[in-house]
Amino acid sequence: MPEVTIDPADWVCPLPLRETKRIIMGHGGGGILSEELIENLFLPAFGSGSGAGGPSRDSAVLTVPAGRIALSTDSYVVQPLFFPGGNIGDLAVNGTINDLAMSGAQPLGLTAGFILEEGLELELLGRIAQTMGKAADHAGVGIVTGDTKVVGKGSADQLFVNTAGVGVIPDGVDIGPDRVRPGDDVVVSGNVGEHGVAIMSVREGIDFGTVVTTDSAPLHGLVAAMLAADGLTGTRGGRIHALRDPTRGGLVASVVEIARSAGVGIALDEGAIPVPEAVASACGFLGLDPLQVANEGKLVAFVDPAATEAVLAAMRQHPEGAGAAVIGRVVAEHPGMAVGRTSFGTTRVIERELGEQLPRIC
Amino acid sequence: MPEVTIDPADWVCPLPLRETKRIIMGHGGGGILSEELIENLFLPAFGSGSGAGGPSRDSAVLTVPAGRIALSTDSYVVQPLFFPGGNIGDLAVNGTINDLAMSGAQPLGLTAGFILEEGLELELLGRIAQTMGKAADHAGVGIVTGDTKVVGKGSADQLFVNTAGVGVIPDGVDIGPDRVRPGDDVVVSGNVGEHGVAIMSVREGIDFGTVVTTDSAPLHGLVAAMLAADGLTGTRGGRIHALRDPTRGGLVASVVEIARSAGVGIALDEGAIPVPEAVASACGFLGLDPLQVANEGKLVAFVDPAATEAVLAAMRQHPEGAGAAVIGRVVAEHPGMAVGRTSFGTTRVIERELGEQLPRIC
Numbered sequence: 001m002p003e004v005t006i007d008p009a010d011w012v013c014p015l016p017l018r019e020t021k022r023i024i025m026g027h028g029g030g031g032i033l034s035e036e037l038i039e040n041l042f043l044p045a046f047g048s049g050s051g052a053g054g055p056s057r058d059s060a061v062l063t064v065p066a067g068r069i070a071l072s073t074d075s076y077v078v079q080p081l082f083f084p085g086g087n088i089g090d091l092a093v094n095g096t097i098n099d100l101a102m103s104g105a106q107p108l109g110l111t112a113g114f115i116l117e118e119g120l121e122l123e124l125l126g127r128i129a130q131t132m133g134k135a136a137d138h139a140g141v142g143i144v145t146g147d148t149k150v151v152g153k154g155s156a157d158q159l160f161v162n163t164a165g166v167g168v169i170p171d172g173v174d175i176g177p178d179r180v181r182p183g184d185d186v187v188v189s190g191n192v193g194e195h196g197v198a199i200m201s202v203r204e205g206i207d208f209g210t211v212v213t214t215d216s217a218p219l220h221g222l223v224a225a226m227l228a229a230d231g232l233t234g235t236r237g238g239r240i241h242a243l244r245d246p247t248r249g250g251l252v253a254s255v256v257e258i259a260r261s262a263g264v265g266i267a268l269d270e271g272a273i274p275v276p277e278a279v280a281s282a283c284g285f286l287g288l289d290p291l292q293v294a295n296e297g298k299l300v301a302f303v304d305p306a307a308t309e310a311v312l313a314a315m316r317q318h319p320e321g322a323g324a325a326v327i328g329r330v331v332a333e334h335p336g337m338a339v340g341r342t343s344f345g346t347t348r349v350i351e352r353e354l355g356e357q358l359p360r361i362c
Numbered sequence: 363m364p365e366v367t368i369d370p371a372d373w374v375c376p377l378p379l380r381e382t383k384r385i386i387m388g389h390g391g392g393g394i395l396s397e398e399l400i401e402n403l404f405l406p407a408f409g410s411g412s413g414a415g416g417p418s419r420d421s422a423v424l425t426v427p428a429g430r431i432a433l434s435t436d437s438y439v440v441q442p443l444f445f446p447g448g449n450i451g452d453l454a455v456n457g458t459i460n461d462l463a464m465s466g467a468q469p470l471g472l473t474a475g476f477i478l479e480e481g482l483e484l485e486l487l488g489r490i491a492q493t494m495g496k497a498a499d500h501a502g503v504g505i506v507t508g509d510t511k512v513v514g515k516g517s518a519d520q521l522f523v524n525t526a527g528v529g530v531i532p533d534g535v536d537i538g539p540d541r542v543r544p545g546d547d548v549v550v551s552g553n554v555g556e557h558g559v560a561i562m563s564v565r566e567g568i569d570f571g572t573v574v575t576t577d578s579a580p581l582h583g584l585v586a587a588m589l590a591a592d593g594l595t596g597t598r599g600g601r602i603h604a605l606r607d608p609t610r611g612g613l614v615a616s617v618v619e620i621a622r623s624a625g626v627g628i629a630l631d632e633g634a635i636p637v638p639e640a641v642a643s644a645c646g647f648l649g650l651d652p653l654q655v656a657n658e659g660k661l662v663a664f665v666d667p668a669a670t671e672a673v674l675a676a677m678r679q680h681p682e683g684a685g686a687a688v689i690g691r692v693v694a695e696h697p698g699m700a701v702g703r704t705s706f707g708t709t710r711v712i713e714r715e716l717g718e719q720l721p722r723i724c
Contacts, residue, residue: 026717033717047493054505058461058607061433061531066428072421073526075513099420111435113524115477147436147524149724155439157517162475162509164435164526169423245420248392312605355388359512 007262008081014099023120028150041122045129046112046136046143060144062109067171071107072096073164079360081158084198088161090130091296091362094218095247096163097139100216102218102243102299103228105167110136112146113162118153123161128172132161139218141165167220171225179241180262185328187301189222189315190323191215192251195351196293197360200286208285212277217297219245228313230307239304240281240311246300248361249291249352254300255328256352265294265314266338268328269351291340292353294361300332371468385482390512392609399510403484407491408498408505415515425612429533432467434458441722443520446560447575450523451493453658455582455702457609458525459501463582464605466537466589467529473497476523480515484703487521487563495521501580503527509575517635529582535589542601546692547588547670548705551584551677551684554613561723562632562648570647572640573683579659583609584682591676592669602673607723609664611714612654614702616662617690617700618714628700630690630712638713653702654715656723664692 021272026033076092098106104360114130116125131294136143172316201208242262251273259266275290283290299318303311308326315321328340338350383545388395438454459469468472474494478487498505512707592601602694604624606616613635637645637652645652659682667674670688677683690702700712 019538021424025721029715029721030615031715031717035608042390055600058464059467059529060431061430061465061487064426064428064431066426069431069528071419071422071471071473071528072507073475073524074509075475075477075511078512098522103423104419111433111526113435113437113526114647117438132663145434148723149439149522151439151519154516155511155519156522157557160511160518160522162435162437162524162526164433164473164475164524166431166528167421168434234393241480248396253392258440259708308663311668317507353388353391354546355386355393356391359387359391359504360511 006316011054013203016018018324021122023116023118023122023125023150025118025150028148031274032211033149037357041126041312042129042235043124044225045133047094047133052310056302060109062144062166064107064108064168066252068169070100070103070167070169072099075160076362077360078199078362080202083202085132086210086216087128088159089128090135091216092161093132093135093139094216094296095362096165096221097141098245100165100167102225102245103169104173104223106220106224107139107141107165107167107221107244109142110146110163112143112294114148115156116148117158118150120158128159137301139204139220155182174238174310175243175339176256177242179193179323180264180330181241182264182330182332183305184241184302185305185326186255186266186268186328186330187303187308187312188251188273188325189321189326190274191274192246192282192295192298193290193293195296196309196361197282199361200358201282208278212282214296216294217320219297219299219320222315222318223240223298225314225318226301226311229310240301240305240309242302244300246295248294248297248356250294251300252292253352257351258302260336263335265331265334266328267331268338268340270340271343272325272327275325276323286358292357294358296362365463375498379640383484385478385484385487385512387480387512387514389496390510396510403488404491404508406428407495407563409495409547415530418602422471423508424528426470426530430531432462432465432529432531434461435524436461437522437524438577438724439522439722440561440724441519442564445564445576446573448578449490449493450521451490452497452580454525454702455494455497456578456658457724458527459503459582461581462527462529463585464607465531466535467531468584468586469501469503469527469529472508472527474505476510477518477522479518480510480512482520482529485511490521495610501582503715534552536600537602537605539604539620539623542626542692543603544626544692545667546603546664547667547676547688548617548628548690549665550613550635550687550689551683552638553638554657554660555637555645555652555655556607557658558720558723559641559644562720563644570640570644574640574644577657577659579682581661581682584677584680585660587676587680590603590665590672591647591672601669602663603666604664606662607660608657608660610656610718612656613662614654615714616710618712619686620664621700622698625697627693627696628690629693629699630702632702633705634687634689636687640681650719656720658724
């Protein structure tokens, strides 16, 4: 009988628990491993802002003034998890901040709910969590509570994350599609199409010559600057009538949705819409309409023309609004419909996609 | 050449769009199909409470008094989606309500974030959404905003849902582990172990003789009744010191966590813990500890003994607290540790699981 020797260096713990470099089912069990994941990975990554939502709290406590708060949620399923300029983590933080900001709210606290696939590398999760912590810190808002679930290998695609958030709507701010009226200017805060093209370039492995990076950014500071420039918000007569962040479905989805819910027409001057050269050529190559490609750090504002000059000037002073431009006007004609005047001088109806151009873009 | 006839009844639309009975990728694209899903499935299911969060809103607006709000989130990945007494929908609604209630908050609004697997039957999604609407209605809270993402077949397991919620903490309520002190009574609101056993019975296809149904229920009404019975909350001297809902990890996880975070010892009288006969026999069969099995409609309270009688009486008057019982006491000895006096008169250390007894229980 041959002698069997075991080299100690080859020995692997038969129960790969604390030594694991990957997510195992027990990380989602609510026991000691869950606590260790929170204490050793999430809390250090989320930083001081997460103090209120330590491992032993079911919920976080926040202090608010009397008045209105905004509540929002988004789940993120983007693939790949990492792409030029960002990853799913900053997308999740900025996306929910922006949903809050579109009602004029300043974010107060965020939640983070993870669904992890068994086998996910802890290093990957750690990098994503750190990105979330940095993005929240940059935006001045805390990730104050969270939740982690683990599902078996093959029951999810690496990592999904949901963020929800609350924000405080300053007194007197009154932003919503019901306030949009014919004559309003349609203003976009900068280049469109970058996020979607950044994702597609890595997903398809296509080199467009220039690397297009995601525009993912928090917009509440830009919104605050715009409201201050308007100067009339304290009287409930603010002249920034509605705000939208053109994510899934792009600029087209935002303007069509405003046209439909406000019962107005929208006429875009397509030549005035800032589409970077690299985005335009990538979209041409991929057969996409850049106006329907997702953005993650842009807004569309519907502004009383009496305030447009001041608001536009304030936007251009702000890093997230440096490329702001008037791209169209709200009209009384063709209610519920958006049209575009093309660079050839012709007019086309702008319609949303039935489904989606680009799956899992956010 | 044989004649080919096509029976019109056999004809199937080659592009199964509006006629689809299943989720397709386009339902998550933010376009027309997404809107139709919201308008025709989610909004009718969520009912009047969802008015503030219609399809065209990125966020919902809620009005709050000055003071403290609680913010909480949980993702739900339970399998199977349907089980005796409930489904993932009411679990998701009640679970987040209960997380809020454990800080003494009354729920104000919930979010619902869905991650759907391509191919999911719309009928199934509809039933789950209706259950969520009914559960929210029963609890008197609205599902005010939401989000839907779709991932390809095989990239998720049917349906995951995240709920987040905000609640208002009444002025003067001061509940938290830091207030727990030696001498406090440990009170449980009723039978333990039912939810976990309900899931396991269908998952394993085991007939235990008696059908054990989930205890999923909202607990904010019970908490309000307990606070009223204490009667001292307005003075910041409330005698209900801490509350926990013993979900993943069961009763054991809750008491160990309080022992650790409050730096106290906890001595449970195991014979006083209400474990239904059917739960005990199922756990015996499955090799589980009923004290570590998840509950979804129970709470554990740490109460100043001067208030226990009044609080217990109020609990027993409430449908969700009818089986309330004192099950132990907080002690100065063995800080950070919970012990149980068994029915044999011996004492054992009660320790949490490292990972999990039952995966995907909620």
